Amino acid sequence: MAGFDxxxxxxxxxxxxxxxxxxxxxLSVITSNTIQVDSEFYEVFWVDDQTILKxxxxxxxxYDINVVKIGLVRNEQSLKSIVDxxxxxxDMCKIIWDPVIKASSGFEFHKVFDLKKxxxxxxxxxxxxxxxxxxxxxEVLAKEVLTNTLVKGGHASAEELGQDLLYTPDGRTRTxxxxxxxxxxxxxxxxxxxxxxxxxxxxGISLERSCLRAKTYINKFLHSxxxxxxxxxx
Numbered sequence: 001m002a003g004f005d006x007x008x009x010x011x012x013x014x015x016x017x018x019x020x021x022x023x024x025x026x027l028s029v030i031t032s033n034t035i036q037v038d039s040e041f042y043e044v045f046w047v048d049d050q051t052i053l054k055x056x057x058x059x060x061x062x063y064d065i066n067v068v069k070i071g072l073v074r075n076e077q078s079l080k081s082i083v084d085x086x087x088x089x090x091d092m093c094k095i096i097w098d099p100v101i102k103a104s105s106g107f108e109f110h111k112v113f114d115l116k117k118x119x120x121x122x123x124x125x126x127x128x129x130x131x132x133x134x135x136x137x138x139e140v141l142a143k144e145v146l147t148n149t150l151v152k153g154g155h156a157s158a159e160e161l162g163q164d165l166l167y168t169p170d171g172r173t174r175t176x177x178x179x180x181x182x183x184x185x186x187x188x189x190x191x192x193x194x195x196x197x198x199x200x201x202x203x204g205i206s207l208e209r210s211c212l213r214a215k216t217y218i219n220k221f222l223h224s225x226x227x228x229x230x231x232x233x234x
Contacts, residue, residue, distance in 0.1 A: 001028070001029040001030075001031055001052070001056070001068065001069070001070045001071065001073075001082065002015055002028075002030075002031060002069070002070070002071030002072050002098075002100075002191065003030070003031055003032040003033070003034050003044070003071060003072040003100075004030050004032065004033050004034060005034055005036055005188070006034070006035070006036065006037075007036065007037045007038050007187070007229065008229070009038050009186070009187035009188040009228070009229045009230075010071075010187055010188030010190075010191045011034070011071060011072065011188070011191060012028040012029075012030060012071075014188045014191045014192055014195065015028065015069060015071070015191055015192075015195040016028060017232045018191075018192050018195035018196050018199060018217075018232060019195060019198075019199050020232075021217075021232045021233065021234050022196065022199035022200065022203070022217075022234070023203075024199045024202045024203060027059050027063065027065070029052055029055040029056055029059070030047055030052075030055075031046070031047055031052055031071070031072055031073050031074065031078070032044050032045060032046045032047055032072055032074065033045045033047070038187035038228040038229050039187075039228060044109070046074045049074075049077075049078050049081055052078070052082065053081060053082070053085055056082065056085050056086065056089075057085065057089070060086070060089035060090065061089075065089075065090060065093060066090065066092070066093055066094065066202060067093065067094045067095075067096070067198050067199075067201045067202040068086055068093055068094070068095050068096070068198070069095075069096045069097075069098065069194055069195050069197075069198040070082060070083075070095060070096070070097045070098070071098050071100050071191055071194070072100040072109065073100075076113055076114065076117065079097070079113070079118060080117060080118065083095060083118065083120055083121060087120060094122040094123070094198075094201050095120070095121045095122050095123075096121075096122060096123045096124075096125065096194050096197055096198045096201070097118070097121050097123070097124045097125070097194075098124075098125045098126075098190050098191060098193075098194035099113060099124060099125075099126050099130050099133070099134060100190070100191075101113075101126075101129070101130045101133040113133060113134055114135070115134045115135070115136065115146055115147075116146060118147075119146050119147055120147075121147050122147065122148060123147065123148040123149070123150060123197065123207065124147060124148070124149050124150070125149075125150045125152060125190065125193065125194045125197070126149070126151060126152070127151070127152040127153075127190065128151065128152070128153070131151065136149075138151065138165070141165075141167040142167070142173070145167045145168060145169045145171070146169070147169065148166070148167070148168050148169070148207060149166070149167045150164055150165070150166045150167075150197070150211055151164065151165045151166075151167070152164050152190065152193065153165070162177065162178030163175060163176070163177050163178070164176040164177075164211070164215060166207075166208065166211055168207075174208055174211070176211055176212055176215045178215070178219055179216075179219055184222075184226065184228070185222070185228075186221060186222055186228060186229070186230040187228050187229055187230075188229075188230075189218060189221070189222065189230075192217070192218055192221055192230075192232075193214050193215075193217075193218045194214075196210075196213065196214035196217040196218065197210045197211055197214040200213050200214060217234065220233060220234070221233075
């Protein structure tokens with residue numbers, strides 16, 4: 001569940017490409033229609049909550065869905081209504097939320113989310129900038145983890161660049177380092193990483209192993225070409 005990006009680098013198109021490469025079948029619900037390219041964001045048109053919820057219900061009533069990845073949503077109430085319906089349809093469903101607070105081109109969608117209201121989410125995947133919008137930081141996470149949290153290191157300092165940290169409610173922290181740091185970022189890396197994790201979870205792989213495999217996948221994605229739009233390949 002995410003926005004539609006017409007250039008295909010992010011949103012549901014990037015999610016589906018990632019699912020296909022992992023040999024899992026991806027279904028999709030559009031939460032918004034955007035006007036953007038890889039380097040510029042122009043406008044967003046939100047899909048109303050009722051339409052989104054009807055689409056979710058139709059899919060869950062027809063298919064066995066055990067993992068859901070959520071990307072861009074309109075607001076906190078939209079996120080809550082989506083999560084509530086998913087868990088009402090399947091209370092064992094693993095929900096991964098990639099909190100898209102700001103587009104990679106700089107367009108800001110949201111100011112803040114209260115994570116305490118969304119503890120039912122299985123995993124969130126914020127980058128360092130998005131941690132602020134969730135009123136979190138690494139020090140807070142080291143003491144109290146409300147849900148599994150993978151902090152992406154794409155915006156970190158030179159020493160920690162490309163290093164992702166997985167915090168779990170049992171107090172453990174797992175570090176995932178890039179085997180090679182890319183010279184250039186890519187449009188939609190957050191979408192691709194969270195979708196790769198979701199795909200691995202759907203294959204029955206553990207959370208830590210799913211994060212590790214997704215890290216390998218995103219590393220190949222980042223090194224797939226010298227453009228801002230990457231190629232998907234395993």
